[in-house]
Amino acid sequence: MQSLAEGHPEAMDLLYDRYHRPVFSFALRMMGDRDQAEELLQEVYLRAWRRASRFTDARGSLISWLLSITHNMAIDEIRKQQRRPQKQQAEDQTELMISLRADGISMDTHAILTERRELVRKAMDQLPQPQREVLELAYFNGLTQREISELLDTPLGTIKTRMRLALRKMQESVELQSLEAT
Amino acid sequence: MNDHDVIDNLAESDDCLFCSDHIEEAALGILEAEDQERFEHHLSGCSICRAELARLDTAVQLLPFAVNQIEPDAALKLRLHERFLQERDAEPTRIPSPRKSESRIRGRKAPSRPMWTFGSVFAGFCVALAVIGLWNLLPSNESSTSMSGRNFQVYAMQSSDDQSGGHIGADPDSKDGTMMAWNLDPSEKHEIWCVDHEDNRWKVDDLVVADSGSAMQTVTFPKEISTYKQIYVMRNDGTQELSVAPNQAINGDEPAPSESTPAGD
Incomplete structure (x- = not known):
């Protein structure tokens, strides 16, 4: 990251090679449009360069930091455009799974990404559909509780409860799985 | 439970x-x-x-x-690479804080734009200090009891990452001051906060940062500056960028604790 902060293009290329797939996939899930997702990815990497000197792994992994930047910027963009992303694109729904063993990504990174995906999918699978729906609308579509309440024509209190329960269950499930893994 | x-x-x-x-x-x-x-x-x-x-x-x-993993267009890497080079070259070189800058700036050609920017902001800061100083010398109901107009202090703000820097110029017994800062990220929102000795916090104002990363503005605090144990600049992610304890001035005696009654919020 020091090298990136100093503006070395090789550092930027390396960061891209390692993490462009999860960043792009997440950006696409949020924006619902390939062109916007590619634009967002570029903005994310440029912001990461500008803030590289502030990154510290004590506050989380590099990929989590990048994804957090992606989320913040996507929410800003969604709100700025005052529109919501389209439903998941066809290619997302057809499970276009790319082999992470392809070029440019190390086995370590592959293992971490796979492990985390398994962890979170298992946790999400355990959520009742209404709770999962609220969680996805909030996190991936950037809707506030009030907006979700209007969209689903459901009382705000119910949405709050569903969101609270969904996150608590996710948290418990993740903690439990992490404990079992150790 | x-x-x-x-x-x-x-x-x-x-x-x-x-x-x-x-x-x-x-x-x-x-x-x-x-x-x-x-x-x-x-x-x-x-x-x-x-x-x-x-x-x-x-x-x-x-x-x-x-989310499912999806590969972007293969040309995206090249586009990012080119854009990175373009923006990197257009980015003004970061200006270190004055206390650390001399050795780094000396001995190499400093880029003209940042030095101009820094120079203009610093000149403006000095002018602002002079204006506030002259203002406080004028007879005034408010200032006649506690302000001499000559008790100006300059407080150096400490940076959390050693890149940005800032000063506050103010009479510690006054609520008004001038803040100057540099090397801030203009794409971020910055806010000026203060905390008193009872740990009450106030957001004082937004700090307006120019594209060059510099900022200078007059700030009116809720209470006299000497009543605060810390004044700081916070980024929108909740982290502190700059901070200062107003009992540490860099250009004069330590200001005496104020005995004036805080005005409150």
Whole structure:
């Protein structure tokens, strides 16, 4: 990251090679449009360069930091455009799974990404559909509780409860799985 | 006791209640703008709510990994590479803070734009100090009891990452001061906050940062500057960029503690 902060293009290329797939996939899930997702990815990497000197792994992994930047910027963009992303694109729904063993990504990174995906999918699978729906609308579509309440024509209190329960269950499930893994 | 009970029991104050009511939205990054400020304000002084938010974050941070992995256009890497080079070359060189700058600037050609920017801001800062000083020499009902007009101090703000820097010029017995800062990220929002010795916090103002990363503005604090134990500049992610304890001036005697009654908020 020091090298990136100093503006070395090789550092930027390396960061891209390692993490462009999860960043792009997440950006696409949020924006619902390939062109916007590619634009967002570029903005994310440029912001990461500008803030590289502030990154510290004590506050989380590099990929989590990048994804957090992606989320913040996507929410800003969604709100700025005052529109919501389209439903998941066809290619997302057809499970276009790319082999992470392809070029440019190390086995370590592959293992971490796979492990985390398994962890979170298992946790999400355990959520009742209404709770999962609220969680996805909030996190991936950037809707506030009030907006979700209007969209689903459901009382705000119910949405709050569903969101609270969904996150608590996710948290418990993740903690439990992490404990079992150790 | 489950987590739900824990949160309910933690809600010891109105702000904690507010925080526990909005903590899921905050963790998911979807708080509405009007709630964001109150939430961040409370969070900066409440370690319990901070810890709860951190726990939720562990689950939230995993959510992006749930999406299917999709490969972008192969040309994207090249486009990013070119754009990076373009923006890197256009970026003004970061200006170190004055106390550390001399050795680094000396011996190499400093780029003209940042030095111009820094010079103009610094000149403006000096002019502002002079104007405020002259103003305080004029007879005034407010200043006649506590302001001499000659007790100006310059406070050096400490940077959290050794890159940015800043000064506040002010009479410690006055509520007004001039803040100058440099090497800030103009794409971020910055806010000026102060905290008194009873740990009451106030957001004083937004700090307007120019594209060059510099900022200079007059600031009116809720109370006399000497009554604060810290004045700081906070980024929109809740981290501190610059801070100063107003009992440490760099150009004069340590200001005596103020005996004036705080004006309150």
